[in-house]
Amino acid sequence: MKRLAIYTLLVAVCCNFNLFGEVPVRTEQLLYSIAAFSGKDYALTFAKEDAGTIYLYADADNFLNIKKNFIYYWPITDMWIVDDSVLDVTFDGIVEIVDKKGNTQRIESVEYTFFNMRGKYENNWYVRTGQEALDEWDGYVKMYLDYQEAIAVYDQEYSMYQKQTTPLFYEILNVEKAGGDTEALLQQLSTFIPPSKPEMPAVYTVHPAKIQNGYRINLPPGEYSLRFVNADGRVMQNSEKTIVSVASRRSDSIGYEVFPADRWTTPSTSSSPSSVLYVDGTSDIYARPFFQDEFLDLQYQKMINNQSSGNPNLYRWVRIQQVPNSNIEVTMSGQMQVVAEQPFMVEQSTSATLGYSIVPYDPAGAHAGKSPSIVALHIPIGTADKEVTISLADGDDSIKTSSKRTIRVITGIKGELVTIFMICVPLIITLVARTIRKKKLAYLLPR
Amino acid sequence: MKGFYGTKELTRLHLKEMFLSPAFFIVAAISTVFGYLPVRGFVNSIGSQGFKPSLSPMFANITSSLESLFSEVLVEKLFAEGPFLFAFYCAFIPMLLYVCTSSIITYHFQHDVGAIELVRFGPIRSRTYLVSLFLKDMVLILIYILYLTATFFVISRLNNLLMGPAFIQAVFVLAFVSILVCVYARLAASVTTTGIGSLSLFLIVMVLFAIVHIGSYTVINDYIRNVSTVLSWIIQWFSPFYFITLIQTGLELGAPVTVIGGLIGTLMVGTLVGFVTIWVELHKETRT
Numbered sequence: 032m033k034r035l036a037i038y039t040l041l042v043a044v045c046c047n048f049n050l051f052g053e054v055p056v057r058t059e060q061l062l063y064s065i066a067a068f069s070g071k072d073y074a075l076t077f078a079k080e081d082a083g084t085i086y087l088y089a090d091a092d093n094f095l096n097i098k099k100n101f102i103y104y105w106p107i108t109d110m111w112i113v114d115d116s117v118l119d120v121t122f123d124g125i126v127e128i129v130d131k132k133g134n135t136q137r138i139e140s141v142e143y144t145f146f147n148m149r150g151k152y153e154n155n156w157y158v159r160t161g162q163e164a165l166d167e168w169d170g171y172v173k174m175y176l177d178y179q180e181a182i183a184v185y186d187q188e189y190s191m192y193q194k195q196t197t198p199l200f201y202e203i204l205n206v207e208k209a210g211g212d213t214e215a216l217l218q219q220l221s222t223f224i225p226p227s228k229p230e231m232p233a234v235y236t237v238h239p240a241k242i243q244n245g246y247r248i249n250l251p252p253g254e255y256s257l258r259f260v261n262a263d264g265r266v267m268q269n270s271e272k273t274i275v276s277v278a279s280r281r282s283d284s285i286g287y288e289v290f291p292a293d294r295w296t297t298p299s300t301s302s303s304p305s306s307v308l309y310v311d312g313t314s315d316i317y318a319r320p321f322f323q324d325e326f327l328d329l330q331y332q333k334m335i336n337n338q339s340s341g342n343p344n345l346y347r348w349v350r351i352q353q354v355p356n357s358n359i360e361v362t363m364s365g366q367m368q369v370v371a372e373q374p375f376m377v378e379q380s381t382s383a384t385l386g387y388s389i390v391p392y393d394p395a396g397a398h399a400g401k402s403p404s405i406v407a408l409h410i411p412i413g414t415a416d417k418e419v420t421i422s423l424a425d426g427d428d429s430i431k432t433s434s435k436r437t438i439r440v441i442t443g444i445k446g447e448l449v450t451i452f453m454i455c456v457p458l459i460i461t462l463v464a465r466t467i468r469k470k471k472l473a474y475l476l477p478r
Numbered sequence: 479m480k481g482f483y484g485t486k487e488l489t490r491l492h493l494k495e496m497f498l499s500p501a502f503f504i505v506a507a508i509s510t511v512f513g514y515l516p517v518r519g520f521v522n523s524i525g526s527q528g529f530k531p532s533l534s535p536m537f538a539n540i541t542s543s544l545e546s547l548f549s550e551v552l553v554e555k556l557f558a559e560g561p562f563l564f565a566f567y568c569a570f571i572p573m574l575l576y577v578c579t580s581s582i583i584t585y586h587f588q589h590d591v592g593a594i595e596l597v598r599f600g601p602i603r604s605r606t607y608l609v610s611l612f613l614k615d616m617v618l619i620l621i622y623i624l625y626l627t628a629t630f631f632v633i634s635r636l637n638n639l640l641m642g643p644a645f646i647q648a649v650f651v652l653a654f655v656s657i658l659v660c661v662y663a664r665l666a667a668s669v670t671t672t673g674i675g676s677l678s679l680f681l682i683v684m685v686l687f688a689i690v691h692i693g694s695y696t697v698i699n700d701y702i703r704n705v706s707t708v709l710s711w712i713i714q715w716f717s718p719f720y721f722i723t724l725i726q727t728g729l730e731l732g733a734p735v736t737v738i739g740g741l742i743g744t745l746m747v748g749t750l751v752g753f754v755t756i757w758v759e760l761h762k763e764t765r766t
Contacts, residue, residue, distance in 0.1 A: 293526055302554065305643055305644060306558035307560055308528055309560065309639075316526075439638050441637060445637050450636070453633075464497065
């Protein structure tokens with residue numbers, strides 16, 4: 032009976048693990064909600080109560096907000112997630128930032144918004160604060176409402192157009208069926224001009240975020256103490272953190288995004304100034320030079336996501352933006368030529384086979400009314416070219432030096448027999464040495 | 479027969495012993511195979527879009543392990559110029575360990591058969607014997623580096639691969655910091671009385687230095703990394719791995735102060751450990 036009870040208990044415990052799904056446990060925490068500039072855009076993250084340090088980009092506008100929310104652990108992504116649907120409390124007060132010398136900055140909350148606008152090469156983030164933020168938001172709302180209104184007008188006009196043309200259309204069909212002359216009716220139909228559909232506003236790639244209140248933090252590189260002081264003048268519990276204001280170790284270096292003509296969706300990146308790009312030469316390559324800054328891996332990863340981890344001893348190059356209007360010097364077989372940046376279109380293959388081709392952008396012809404897919408430098412390369420050197424044609428010496436790259440064409444492993452011989456050289460030496468010694472000793476020693 | 483002449487003669491004898499045995503040559507060939515495999519894997523991982531580790535199963539495993547342990551930044555830096563930097567580490571580390579351990583075994587063998595006592599009561603002092611063993615290690619390491627560099631040069635010419643500045647820097651840095659590793663091998667041989675004890679001590683010290691140094695680079699766990707960073711800060715001043723990193727960082731950034739600091743630091747710690755080794759040997763001599 033006792034044994035049966037133990038078995039039952041064991042089965043019940045085992046079933047407990049398998050039968051019921053795990054429900055995330057939510058905990059109430061005081062969080063710093065962070066809009067962190069990362070050198071090229073704004074990353075949204077948050078710092079939990081047990082996160083001792085907040086990493087922010089130096090000499091740039093970042094925004095903090097202190098909130099009380101529920102958070103829960105999501106094992107699939109190994110991340111903590113904020114649930115603000117039930118509890119979303121913000122606090123009145125000021126943020127105090129103290130530097131190493133003891134100087135205190137008191138920062139008051141400000142209204143802000145950020146948005147993304149398409150540039151020539153990539154998207155650009157902008158931030159507005161105070162009245163500018165309100166104006167931007169109002170402008171966006173007005174633009175959106177105007178568009179809605181224009182759409183409503185368009186719908187009305189279009190239904191009017193349909194009302195006018197549909198009976199005429201049926202009449203033409205009937206006359207045609209009866210074998211009559213439709214010329215006059217068709218002429219009448221052509222006098223009705225359909226309304227043109229209003230274009231969706233293309234100003235923003237990501238529209239302005241709803242106006243938020245936050246503390247604008249713009250600090251020189253260094254380490255600071257952060258605390259939140261309530262409206263009643265007391266420091267809020269669990270609000271004390273360290274801010275590390277992160278600066279790049281090296282900046283304005285040149286990196287390249289390189290992609291072959293046959294796989295433009297999987298680009299490689301060449302970040303290190305001394306790095307070599309090895310390709311098999313089966314396809315032409317396209318390159319996009321970009322400015323890059325070098326950050327400590329851990330600090331950069333934590334800056335864009337406070338929960339992530341990184342390497343505290345290694346530095347990483349971070350792409351900032353594409354070099355505008357770039358020209359590169361391409362040296363191939365001892366001959367140098369300057370290649371200018373060009374727009375290209377990626378055209379899907381129209382045949383049954385999958386694939387695409389990259390063709391020069393023709394705004395007046397085949398690609399009229401379309402934007403180019405990519406703006407890049409075309410480097411023709413083949414298996415006969417052993418080494419191609421590229422570097423930016425414009426810019427100062429440091430930029431030119433950091434932009435130098437070598438492209439080497441590798442066509443499979445070669446000379447394996449020679450390599451095996453080289454590996455066997457020590458064995459040959461010892462074999463020869465032992466043979467000679469053996470003969471020498473045999474000669475010296477009496478038989 | 480004292481001083482320089484004694485050291486020279488003993489070093490020559492140790493080298494002769496080493497060259498007469500096939501072991502060094504076999505290990506050299508095997509280590510070079512360890513170095514060639516990554517080069518082969520790298521070439522097989524080249525596609526139209528550049529270096530893609532996923533094209534070679536061996537490289538996919540190596541790079542994914544390194545990425546998960548250290549970060550993708552390390553992998554990017556390691557293969558930025560080509561495969562030779564990684565290949566050099568793969569080939570050189572087994573050879574360095576072999577040279578040091580064989581030297582420890584030689585010391586204990588000669589100690590056990592009374593050869594050291596014999597020369598000590600004759601024309602040679604203990605410190606001369608220790609210095610000659612150290613010099614033998616360094617000569618073997620330099621010979622192997624020359625051979626390995628020549629082999630890699632041939633492979634690079636055959637396969638259109640670059641032996642870039644990072645590789646050349648690594649060759650010099652590793653050759654220089656080997657001084658410290660060889661001195662630790664001498665110390666490990668002197669402070670214990672048995673061959674097994676010395677080998678264990680040497681390997682434990684090297685593994686400890688490696689774990690603490692590598693631990694501070696890992697991204698697996700914040701706690702492990704923080705503990706390693708604290709431990710590393712304490713023992714880094716004696717670690718060959720710290721000096722390798724310091725000198726290489728200085729060379730990468732073009733910071734001569736860091737490079738010179740690393741070189742002087744290596745020499746200072748090497749001299750200090752060397753003096754401790756000689757002191758231990760003299761102490762043993764007195765007791766005998």
